[in-house]
Every structure is written in C-alpha cells, then in structure tokens.
Amino acid sequence: MAGQSCLVANDWVCGEYVRSRSQELIDATVEHIGITAASVLIGLAVALPLALLARSGRRFAGPVLGLTTALYSLPSLAMFSLLLPVFGLSVALVVTGLVLYSLTVLVRNILAGLEAVPDDAREAARGMGYGPWRLLWEVELPLALPALMAGVRIATVSTVALTTVGAIVDYGGLGGLIMSGLRTDFKAQVLTASVLCVLLAVVADLLLLALQRWLTPWTRIRRGRARRTPVEKVAQAV
Structure with a gap:
C-alpha cells in the first residue's frame, strides 16, 4: 500500500520508530x-x-592471572546465576559480573605496562630520592599508561557489548530493547538499538584514545618549552 508506515510494514530502517520512541532510546x-x-x-x-x-x-x-582468566571463561548466564544469591535481580548483579569479566584484560595490561618500565628509569628515580610509592605513582604508572590505557579501551569496548547480556535480569540498557525486539520481531527496534551499541563502543574508544594522548604528552614531539613532568625529568637523568 502506497504511503504505508514503516512501523506497520515492520521495516529494518524506520525513522518513525526513532522519532516516536526517542525517549525510550535515550x-x-x-x-x-x-x-x-x-x-x-x-x-x-x-x-x-x-x-x-x-x-x-x-x-x-600465577594465582592472580589464573583466577582472572577463569572468571573470564565463565559463560555470562552462569556468572549471573552464581552472583544472584548475593545481589538479587539488581543492577549491582550486572555491574559485578562485568567487573569480574574486565579483570583479565585490565590486570594483564597493567602488569605488562609495569614490567616494561626500564630499570634505568627506576634506578634514576631512586637516585633522585624517590621512595617506593612516589616511584610507583610518579614514574612507573605514568610510563605504564600506554599499556594501561590500551587495556581500558579493550575492556570498555567489550563491556559495552557485554552490558547487553544484562537484559536477562532487566538491567541491560540497549540490550533490553534488542531482546524485546527479537521476541516480538520488531526489526526497527533491534537494528536501532544494535547500531547505538556499536556507536557507543566507537565513541568510547575514541574518547579514551584522546584521554591517553592527553595523559601521556611525553610520547609526542613537544613544541616550545614546557614544564617537565616527573617522568620526563627521570628520563633525562637516565
């Protein structure tokens, strides 16, 4: 029928759905x-x-890396079932499960970044009077930031995807719309929510990349004179 609504026709791409359900999508x-x-x-x-x-x-x-890897290998349904007696059907259940899944990537990347810090940089910092905690916060962690931020970016993108699984306990964000659309064969809802998930992952990754560049200015060629960071001072002393 000419002029038939895309909602009535159940089209995949439907601007009318986005307009009429904008608050639900937001x-x-x-x-x-x-x-x-x-x-x-x-x-x-x-x-x-x-x-x-x-x-x-x-x-x-061994135990730390083994435990985090074992947690990541658990299917999401099994993970949520194990956490259910503790948290009940709540957003805390979903967040806790996602935190446990993120540990594998985050722990390994932080560890890799710390182990990649040059021994010369540590020795130079100690020679300048840095204690263990100051050495960690002002030298080791800043130098480990590229690897750390890479882990955060991977964990964030994967968490955006895994959050949709929370729809099984009614706390899945866009995942709730996807599951509801699949049950009712509502094509526009499934496609729109899925596209929004992809856009969230892309935008989050770009924002974290910009944050990484801002936090690690010593990884770029710097123009003019600027106040040196503790990391740069140590690097110069090496």
Whole structure:
C-alpha cells in the first residue's frame, strides 16, 4: 500500500520508530553508559592492586592471572546465576559480573605496562630520592599508561557489548530493547538499538584514545618549552 508506515510494514530502517520512541532510546542509552562506566572504573580500581600483587612475586602472579582468566571463561548466564544469591535481580548483579569479566584484560595490561618500565628509569628515580610509592605513582604508572590505557579501551569496548547480556535480569540498557525486539520481531527496534551499541563502543574508544594522548604528552614531539613532568625529568637523568 502506497504511503504505508514503516512501523506497520515492520521495516529494518524506520525513522518513525526513532522519532516516536526517542525517549525510550535515550533512557536505554543512558543506562547502558552508566553500567559500562561503573563497571570499567570499578574494574580498574580492583585490577590495579591485583596487578601490583602479581608483580610482587611469582607465587602471586600465577594465582592472580589464573583466577582472572577463569572468571573470564565463565559463560555470562552462569556468572549471573552464581552472583544472584548475593545481589538479587539488581543492577549491582550486572555491574559485578562485568567487573569480574574486565579483570583479565585490565590486570594483564597493567602488569605488562609495569614490567616494561626500564630499570634505568627506576634506578634514576631512586637516585633522585624517590621512595617506593612516589616511584610507583610518579614514574612507573605514568610510563605504564600506554599499556594501561590500551587495556581500558579493550575492556570498555567489550563491556559495552557485554552490558547487553544484562537484559536477562532487566538491567541491560540497549540490550533490553534488542531482546524485546527479537521476541516480538520488531526489526526497527533491534537494528536501532544494535547500531547505538556499536556507536557507543566507537565513541568510547575514541574518547579514551584522546584521554591517553592527553595523559601521556611525553610520547609526542613537544613544541616550545614546557614544564617537565616527573617522568620526563627521570628520563633525562637516565
């Protein structure tokens, strides 16, 4: 029929769906971003001490890396089922599961970044009077930032995808729209929510790349004179 609505025709691409369900799409997107951001930030806070523990000796490295790898290998349904008695059907259940999944990438990348710090840089920092904690925060972690941020970017993109699985407990952001659309064969809803997930992953990755460049100015050619960071001072002393 001429002029038939794309909603009635159940087309994959339907601007009318986007216009009529814009608030629903915005709410789902905001929830998706919130769950992803919380999961990655908490995962980073947990991964850093685990990476430091793994670096402290081989007797800790094996169990830490083995445990995080084992957690990542668990199917999402099994993970949520194991966490269900503790958190119930709540957003905390989804966030905790996503945090556990992110640890494999984050711990390994932080550890790789710390182990790649040149011994000369550490010795130069100690010679300048840096104690263990100052050495960690002002020299080792800044030099490890490229590897650390690479891990954060991978974890963020994968978390954007995994957040959709939270729809099985009604906290999946855009995943809820995808699952609802699949159940009802609502093509426009499935495609629109899926495209938004992809766009979220791309935008998040680009923003984190920009953040990495801003946090690591010594990795670029610097023009003119500028105040040197502690990392640059140590590098010059080496």
